[in-house]
Amino acid sequence: MDFLNAEQLQALRAPLRSSETSEILERLNTLFQHDWSLELEVFSVEHPTVRARLKIKHIVRDGLGQADGLKEAEQQAISNAARLLGMGTETDVPTVSTDQPSPLPEKPKAHQHIDDMLEKCREAGLSKEALRYIINGYGTTVEESRQIYVSLRELLKKHGHHA
Incomplete structure (x- = not known):
């Protein structure tokens, strides 16, 4: 930020x-x-x-x-x-000695892509159906994240929406 x-x-x-x-x-x-x-x-x-x-x-x-x-x-x-x-992510807060803020870690691209698909699902009225794919989060590996993304894309296509 x-x-x-x-x-x-x-x-x-x-x-x-x-x-x-x-x-x-x-x-x-x-x-x-x-x-x-x-x-x-x-x-x-x-x-x-x-x-x-x-x-x-x-x-x-x-x-x-x-x-x-x-x-x-x-x-x-x-x-x-x-x-x-980023709130509460430091377990041992160091003393600040500079005016240069260190950036927050960016959300991984795979998570950003899933968020984009979730937003499209929400706009299409498919929030409830999309939830079952992300109830346990974004996945712990890139492959799991990819599978979630593909499942959300297929959900949109199945209901006649452009993914």
């Missing part, structure tokens, strides 16, 4: 003290002066599944949560999106 200085980046990456979403939301408000957004989408009530989408300027990160209740699924989704944003 090129718009953060080194001190702000350090504050973003600092370990989270709890898994409570209130800490995450407070940190976002502090760092970005309330200039960010959070969208929640419930994919399933029967098997509580929620997607949280955090938007800060041009940065968008999605997190999924699945739990026994909607509230827990929402908390999990927000936590996952915040982690993908």
Whole structure:
């Protein structure tokens, strides 16, 4: 995030003290002066599944949560999106000695491509169907990610949409 200085980046990456979403939301408000957004989408009530989408300027990160209740699924989704944003990723926060922020790690291209397919599925009204392919994440290998991407593309084609 090129718009953060080194001190702000350090504050973003600092370990989270709890898994409570209130800490995450407070940190976002502090760092970005309330200039960010959070969208929640419930994919399933029967098997509580929620997607949280955090938007800060041009940065968008999605997190999924699945739990026994909607509230827990929402908390999990927000936590996952915040982690993908880089929040709480430092376990031992070093002292900042430069004004040059180090960039957040970019989301792998395979994950970006899956996100693009998920967005197309959402636009086509196929969010629920697409969820079954990504319920366990993006895959742990490039091959698993590739298979998820192909499955999402086939889902779109099957329902008459351009992938």
